[in-house]
Amino acid sequence: MRIAYVALTVGALTVVPHIAAQPASGDTIITTNRPDGRFVSTLGSVRSWMKTKAPRLQYKDASSGGELAAWRDSVADAMARIMKHPSAPAAEAKKVKTVQRDGYRVERWETYPIEGAVVPILALIPDGTDEKNPAKGAALCIPGFAQTKEMLAGENHGDYNLDCDTLPVPGRSAQALMLVKEGLVTVAVDNPSFGELSDNGRADYLLTSRWLLEGGWSYLGYTSWCDRVALQWLKERNDIPKDRVIVSGFSLGTEPLMVLGALDESIYAFVYNDFMCRTRERAFVMTVPDADNRRTFPNSIEHLIPEFLTEFDFPDLVCALAPRPVILTEGGMDRDFDIIRKAYEKAGAPENVEIHHYAKYADQADRVPLDTMPEGVDLATYFRLANVDPPNHYYKAEWVLPWLRKILK
């Protein structure tokens, strides 16, 4: 399959549907030769079982705006059930430090999402902002895997106490810094188990995810709760316009973004900075054994949320954001964007969804026109079929900032 695909793509992309029509054979896919269609292998059996659990709330073109709104409520209910956020509110946050930077100040706050935890966050406030002169807007900025709140805020890596006044040249990940310079109050958070939240410098996503799952919770459930506590704190500030609160997520950070979007109607707009995919489909099709002759799930257990994929997939959750403004900056499959655009049309706000592809696939002729991803692909093939250009995965300020100015006008 891999070889066939490489050979075929040397020619024209129009041959790609041919791949789907001739699925890979043998050990690159999971199949059964029994006449009754049953699998002897447990792997085949449980995949077959999972296929019967089609996402209950998959977005289907709504017949009306009212139907769309009812469906969105169902998504919110399911999300609340799966995320299991505590019913008790978090204890009140405390400010522990303020430092002045060039044109803005940085406040370090401690939040207390659950009884045994302290989760520090950074708030960046433009100079001259106060109750009488509120900021243009506000943004909760959520990092990707291996990024920290310090990177997002343009502070020094590992300088949790903001002691160092010599700041690094801001990297492309410094979304909270970019947005404060646009006149927004921004909040930078860590993803659990990383940066300041790590275990003596160990990024132990897997171990914390395991504990959370043992207790009936999940990494995303906990993460989105911590982020929700930070968002709630942000919304209560009196120096921001409460109807202009944005959530901006990069990569791993788009997962809590989707959760908050489903749960909190007061969020004004969203920066979805990752490629869009159907994560359920991805797990079904990436069946090619790796170099050690093992099949693996495409991601690790910090992405495991029991029952999530029986309710919805990522495109559905972006549909559920309609009609609120969203920018998707790193493309994906036209198939999925067609659905998202339809939802925004039905919500009466087609102009509120803005989609950009990777530069490499900006021209539609360079994108793969697939409707169904074929089973039997490896990661490189998956990325090509989904129009993803991994080396260019970064926070797309070039798209986000102009969009931001437009929606905050």
Add this chain to the structure above:
Amino acid sequence: MRIAYVALTVGALTVVPHIAAQPASGDTIITTNRPDGRFVSTLGSVRSWMKTKAPRLQYKDASSGGELAAWRDSVADAMARIMKHPSAPAAEAKKVKTVQRDGYRVERWETYPIEGAVVPILALIPDGTDEKNPAKGAALCIPGFAQTKEMLAGENHGDYNLDCDTLPVPGRSAQALMLVKEGLVTVAVDNPSFGELSDNGRADYLLTSRWLLEGGWSYLGYTSWCDRVALQWLKERNDIPKDRVIVSGFSLGTEPLMVLGALDESIYAFVYNDFMCRTRERAFVMTVPDADNRRTFPNSIEHLIPEFLTEFDFPDLVCALAPRPVILTEGGMDRDFDIIRKAYEKAGAPENVEIHHYAKYADQADRVPLDTMPEGVDLATYFRLANVDPPNHYYKAEWVLPWLRKILK
């Protein structure tokens, strides 16, 4: 901690409580130096959270037999909720082959636990057994990790169709063969994802566990359902005494044993062939980083059952078997056996629990008299503190067979 422990055990075991009183410091345990006791590290935070979720149904010395029975019902309810067995019965099993062996015959049956699956099992029936001359008893035999139903039945490894008439010298794992020779009808099953149930020879416990968890189920939930279907089939045979059905589990197989024990009151007796431990406590105390400076959970996700450890731990589940006969063959901590013995006393059947330690720790003076396992241990230390002798982990026919003759008298 490791060094200290090794040094101390050269002397007398009575110094062990001293270890618990002086917990290991620094990076071998997970601690916080904040005055409010909160953790900045997510790992510390989620462990702290999990500690608040003390097992709801932990066995506490019952005041009466009636109280014990009510508690046992609660355990059964919680187990049913967590295991999520399908409500639809399995399709009827089909016999696909019979071969005659020396003194018994082997039948290969296909069971159909869920829609997309076929799960073959082997039944071993003593010669001369029929409706009019029923067997002495019946046993469902569940293997350990990396064992197959063929190994349990004394058949050739990988000879799923029973084509080879030259049988191997039976290994110590051949529990189904040992028990058929005692006059029982026995059933040997595979654990999912292994042996005939593997994916083209791949023992992909992790990938199937992941799919099951994604769908809201679990490896143990699925395994115990498959085993329950096999047990149900066994119970419906007309050549066995229905009040003498035993479940025998080795190592990994003790987990479905505990599930079936909680859910099915008709089971007569149990062979629990593993050491007894508190798996929740084990995860809390094994905090020493490994050679790669990583902390890990003591087992992989085929042992992950969301919410299980918030309801009960292994000793509680053995308590819930009382008053039914059980033999525990590979020791553990006296602390836990004291609790189990108390439950059997309260149930009015102290004689129905039989406990053997590893030979190395058969003398009480050689066992560690711990009440609480200290945090900061590695695997070798854990095993020593729990009186476990890993090289001698095997099916203890020397204890099981005499016990069996006694309970089937």
